[in-house]
Each structure stands twice: as C-alpha cells, then as structure tokens.
Amino acid sequence: MFFATGRFVRVFSGDPETVAYATRFAQIYPITAFLFAASVVLSGSLRGGSDTVTPFIARLTGTSVFLLGISYIGGIVLEYGIVAVYIAIVVDYIWQTCLVSAVYYRKAWISRARSLMVERESITSIAADKDE
Numbered sequence: 001m002f003f004a005t006g007r008f009v010r011v012f013s014g015d016p017e018t019v020a021y022a023t024r025f026a027q028i029y030p031i032t033a034f035l036f037a038a039s040v041v042l043s044g045s046l047r048g049g050s051d052t053v054t055p056f057i058a059r060l061t062g063t064s065v066f067l068l069g070i071s072y073i074g075g076i077v078l079e080y081g082i083v084a085v086y087i088a089i090v091v092d093y094i095w096q097t098c099l100v101s102a103v104y105y106r107k108a109w110i111s112r113a114r115s116l117m118v119e120r121e122s123i124t125s126i127a128a129d130k131d132e
Helices: 005-010 016-048 053-077 082-106 108-119 125-131
Strands: none
Touching: 005 016, 016 053, 016 082, 053 082, 082 108
C-alpha cells in the first residue's frame, strides 16, 4: 500500500494536486496506525478498569492542543500548510499513546477496578486478595 498509494488515490480523484496531497497523506498516516491502535487498546483497558478520565483527558488535550493547535499555528500562522497538519496528526497520536501508556503501566487503576468488582460482587474479596 505504501508504494502503490498513487494508483490507489487515483481511483478517487484524477486531479494532480489532489492526488499529490492524498498520496503524501496516505503514506504518512499508516506511520501513526500503531500509535492509534495502542492508544485505543490502552484507553479501552483503562475505561474497563474504571478510569474514564485519563482517556478523556488524553483525547481532549491531544485534539485541542496538538491536532488543532499545531495545525492552526503551523499551517496558517507559520504558513507550512498541509505539512503542519501531517505533523499535528503524528504528534497528537504520540501524545495520546504516551499519556494513556504512562497511566496504564503505573497500575494505580487496578486497585480501584478490583474494589468495584468486589463491591458489585463480581469477585469475592478473598479472590481479590489472592491476586495481589
């Protein structure tokens, strides 16, 4: 796909300028795919473990500060155009993945999830104590 993006993009548009931008985007975006996947998986794990705030903060700050901020400042103010948007996408996914990864690997969410499972009687307190 990376090397055949030009042919793939031409299926949707024959305009040379559109094809040039879309080809570059289609080559750059897959670089962020593993970051996006990691962010989604770790965010889902945190949400399942009762931490909904961290994924929300990661998405909110990533989108508002990095995606919109870098796109606007770099693309419009500094006149880098679409290149700033490409950079913003990568930085946004790096930020989101780093933030949720740090919280996930710190493991502070596990004790809260365990206490909620005991409270709902999904597990017994004895089983919860044995897991520690």
